[in-house]
Amino acid sequence: MWQLFQFPLCPFSRKVRLVLGEKGVAHELVRENPWEQRDEYMDLNPAGETPVLVENELGLTLIGSQPIAEYFDETVDKAPMLHGNAAARAEIRRLTAWFDEKLFHEVVEPLMNERMRKRLVSRESPDTGVLRQAMKVANGHLDYLDYLLDNRRWVAGASLSLADFAAAAQLSVVDYLGALDWRGHKQTRDWYSVMKSRPAFRPLLGERMEVIVPPAHYDKVDF
Known part of the structure; x- marks a missing residue:
């Protein structure tokens, strides 16, 4: 195995x-x-x-x-992640990289450092300035997702793809750390509710880190 x-x-x-x-x-x-x-x-x-x-x-x-x-x-043929013609696959890869690189480095990495590593590893207090900036940038990423989902059924196009899972994985960490303000982001919130309802997502939502408690809405599909 x-x-x-x-x-x-x-x-x-x-x-x-x-x-x-x-x-x-x-x-x-x-x-x-x-x-x-x-x-x-x-x-x-x-x-x-x-x-x-x-x-x-x-x-x-x-x-x-x-x-x-x-x-x-x-x-594995089941649940293709990179599909469609060459242009469609290029768009999936572009957005997967956007979330894996840009969203991670601008939002997820600083939040994890301030709210997780400093608490678990170095026993330091978080830098509130870094937290505020990461949360501000996170809102910009939600705006971009709103824009994408205004024009598409899924993040990269008409079908569920790796880009959706890359985005949801990054956002799930930000949400666990309590740094997402979902107000005013109905398109992304509705999409994320659908992602959270998938059977593959449920084990992630049920896990808890030691000493770090997520917000009450974290594991709720309707939030």
Whole structure:
């Protein structure tokens, strides 16, 4: 069976878990705290980042959310993530990168550092200025999602795709950390409610991090 080395609040781990769940790929979760930099884990992934997926019987080690997602999209026919013609696939990849890179670096990473790592690892107080800026930028990303969903059924087009799961994985972490103001974002809120209702999403919503409690609406489909 596949072993997924992951961290519960890592959005890239969540993206992979959603893809595996949608495609029905059986796997065992192994929690990995990236800041510990364990020798055994560094041997698997010298970058020390999550996620990593291992199948010992097959002798396979897959590293990183995008390579993992594309591997299973090429090997499992169920629930295609990258589909359509070349232009449609390019748009899916563009938006997946937008959420994995831009949303992550501008919003998710600073929030995780201030509200999670400082509390769990270094025992420091969060920088309120950094938090305010990340929350402000998060609202801009919700505006962009509203724009996309005004013109499309799903984030990247007419069909559910990897871009939807990438966006939902990142937003789920921001929402867990209580940094999303959903007011005035009906299009994105309705889309996210649909994403949260998918069976693959439910295990994520049921998990809790030690000492960090999400807002009351976090695991509710109707919020």
